[in-house]
Amino acid sequence: MTVLPESVTGPHASAGASLRAALAEAARVVGADRVTHPGEETAGPPVSPLGPNVSLYRSRAVHGVVRPQTAEEVRRVVALFADGTTGARLHTFSTGGNWGLGSREPAADGAVVLDLSGLDQIRDIDVAQGWAVVEPGVTQARLAHLLAGTERMLNVTVSSAHTSVVGNALDRGVGLRHQRVEDLMGLEVALPDGETVRVGWWPEPSRPTPVYPHGLGPSLVQLFVQSDLGVVTAATVRLLPRPEALRVVRLHFTPGQVEEATAEIRRWVAQGLASGVVKIYNEAAAKAYGGPAGQYLVHVCVDGTARSVAALSAVVTAEAERSGLFSAVSATDAEDPQAANHDIAVRVERAYAGDPDPTDVLFEAKTGRPAARLDEEGGFLFFLPLVPFTGGALARADALIEQVRVETGVRCGATFNTLGADVVDCVITMRFARRGDEADAAHLALDRLYELFATEGFIPYRLDIDHTDWADRLAPDAGARAFARRLKDAVDPRHVIAPGRYA
Numbered sequence: 001m002t003v004l005p006e007s008v009t010g011p012h013a014s015a016g017a018s019l020r021a022a023l024a025e026a027a028r029v030v031g032a033d034r035v036t037h038p039g040e041e042t043a044g045p046p047v048s049p050l051g052p053n054v055s056l057y058r059s060r061a062v063h064g065v066v067r068p069q070t071a072e073e074v075r076r077v078v079a080l081f082a083d084g085t086t087g088a089r090l091h092t093f094s095t096g097g098n099w100g101l102g103s104r105e106p107a108a109d110g111a112v113v114l115d116l117s118g119l120d121q122i123r124d125i126d127v128a129q130g131w132a133v134v135e136p137g138v139t140q141a142r143l144a145h146l147l148a149g150t151e152r153m154l155n156v157t158v159s160s161a162h163t164s165v166v167g168n169a170l171d172r173g174v175g176l177r178h179q180r181v182e183d184l185m186g187l188e189v190a191l192p193d194g195e196t197v198r199v200g201w202w203p204e205p206s207r208p209t210p211v212y213p214h215g216l217g218p219s220l221v222q223l224f225v226q227s228d229l230g231v232v233t234a235a236t237v238r239l240l241p242r243p244e245a246l247r248v249v250r251l252h253f254t255p256g257q258v259e260e261a262t263a264e265i266r267r268w269v270a271q272g273l274a275s276g277v278v279k280i281y282n283e284a285a286a287k288a289y290g291g292p293a294g295q296y297l298v299h300v301c302v303d304g305t306a307r308s309v310a311a312l313s314a315v316v317t318a319e320a321e322r323s324g325l326f327s328a329v330s331a332t333d334a335e336d337p338q339a340a341n342h343d344i345a346v347r348v349e350r351a352y353a354g355d356p357d358p359t360d361v362l363f364e365a366k367t368g369r370p371a372a373r374l375d376e377e378g379g380f381l382f383f384l385p386l387v388p389f390t391g392g393a394l395a396r397a398d399a400l401i402e403q404v405r406v407e408t409g410v411r412c413g414a415t416f417n418t419l420g421a422d423v424v425d426c427v428i429t430m431r432f433a434r435r436g437d438e439a440d441a442a443h444l445a446l447d448r449l450y451e452l453f454a455t456e457g458f459i460p461y462r463l464d465i466d467h468t469d470w471a472d473r474l475a476p477d478a479g480a481r482a483f484a485r486r487l488k489d490a491v492d493p494r495h496v497i498a499p500g501r502y503a
């Protein structure tokens, strides 16, 4: 499954003079040591300069990887390819931790890859006003560290602490407080015509304007999210008020109770009892969090002042007990050193409070290895559909996952992340050993999940690099897709920016 296509032979063998000239010029812009060509490091058959990926997606043909370190270098590199004569398309990643969906790989063959992990400046920050200007290489660990002990916090994900704030938001990632796009206030974008624009909200040195992304007229920030219109070189990111107190209530329920238990949790969310994203793990996903065998695990965060947290956790506990749906309820695991899951509970509460844990303990419990070795040694795929937040819909999602197990033998992990009272982000994970048949079965399961969930109306909000055709198949209105293509033609007439997974 990792066999490289014959086209991975590098610019010296397959690309034209124009591409070689552009890459040579890019090396002058960023430094020769910051451009990698395919296969140049080994004497054997050509290897992808992107290395392996954790999902065993086919390595795409890549003409080279360029690693700029400043926004101006990005602008100049984009301009080098702008006339389209190289035939290459520019694919960009920030820190490339898009595990399960493609890691660093572009969706299509024939790309020059821009690795922006070297753009790692926190350019500006205003804790009182609640914003930071960060470049794509800034990790959640670095930004959260700066905010430790202040009145503001970052909405962190449960991926590695060393993944990018900007990259995750640009793929509509989900943090523990809400979907990360809600934190994007402004974007700095290198456009295919060689211009850099700043859309949305940006700080003005002479006056403290309110942090508000939409401005007047058409709101432009979201144009560059899951987008092939430009390369993002910085973002203004919202920093959230830090709650004075916070607690995570931990509950269990049996698989037979999915419909009733999730309906009950929906009631709590709709009535404002929970803060941030409620996480509901099936048995396979709950293991890393110390979930008991054969049970679902739920984390409900309550936060506010000390008194409101005491009151809300008591209310959630009482509602859970009154419902008779939950086999265990605990609001004190993080306070009680004797609790069986004390260490995990402390880390979970810290994460809801904006600490992504630079040691990646829970991340490694889930993946079995450090982030740096994941693409080389790990094996898993993600499928990420949205499901209406009703007990019936979540029970149906659970049944579809079971159907996939019966058909393929693959037991998927599933985490239901509530995005408000109406929508659930359903994270479905297939783990496999890299050698043997398990990878094929997992990829088969992934295909079935797309078909079964889409038929049900549970459509993915992020795509992997092998299922890009689903962007058209899932579009509710063909006219809207055609309009997006007209925008692409206007902004990027030579189609220099790689179409990615959504175009």
Ligand SMILES: Cc1cc2nc3c(=O)[nH]c(=O)nc-3n(C[C@H](O)[C@H](O)[C@H](O)COP(=O)(O)OP(=O)(O)OC[C@H]3O[C@@H](n4cnc5c(N)ncnc54)[C@H](O)[C@@H]3O)c2cc1C
Pocket: 092, 093, 094, 095, 096, 097, 098, 099, 100, 103, 104, 116, 136, 157, 158, 159, 160, 163, 164, 165, 166, 167, 168, 170, 171, 172, 173, 174, 175, 230, 231, 232, 233, 363, 366, 367, 500
């Ligand atoms: C155990 C585990 C837990 C996870 N938990 C979460 C979670 O809680 N929430 C979540 O959302 N994900 C999660 N993930 C998935 C993934 O690891 C994260 O989304 C991660 O943040 C993505 O990596 P990145 O930040 O390096 O983004 P990148 O890989 O750098 O970027 C992602 C994509 O965004 C686009 N992009 C990136 N930068 C730019 C740019 N500068 N200009 C234009 N386009 C750009 C590209 O299409 C790129 O492929 C998890 C993964 C694992 C293995």
